[in-house]
Amino acid sequence: MPSVVLPTPRASATLFIGNAHELSSLNEAHIKSFGDFDGLGGVREHIEVSAVGINELLTPYANKIDFLSIDCEGLDYDLVKAIDHERIKPAVIQCEPSEHFLGGNTARMIDLMESRAYRLAAITDLNVIFERLS
Known part of the structure; x- marks a missing residue:
């Protein structure tokens, strides 16, 4: 199961999966800021993932x-x-x-x-x- 690291501990978070996987982010607007990205821009899906705080990690x-x-x-x-x-x-x-x-x-x-x-x-x-x- 995918996990993400957050500034503060939380049980889960929404991860936006970009069409270009390297652009996946917790911030959908960040992915969209890349525009078309040679045909790979945009969000493919969003999923709920487990999360951990950075200090905890x-x-x-x-x-x-x-x-x-x-x-x-x-x-x-x-x-x-x-x-x-x-x-x-x-x-x-x-x-x-x-x-x-x-x-x-x-x-x-x-x-x-x-x-x-x-x-x-x-x-x-x-x-x-x-x-x-x-």
């Missing part, structure tokens, strides 16, 4: 996370913000700001991560990568 590994990659189609900032940064301190965090959909999100992520003792290590076409300072 990561806490058992709190001191063992070297690299955390988050790519949740429009939910990345909310997930990163929800991480209990006092207990869970990955050495490197990569996430996708979805700047085309959430204008200014890259700057918001940088501000958030710098406030949590991370520095911006790299920006790619789609991702921002942060390195923990201490």
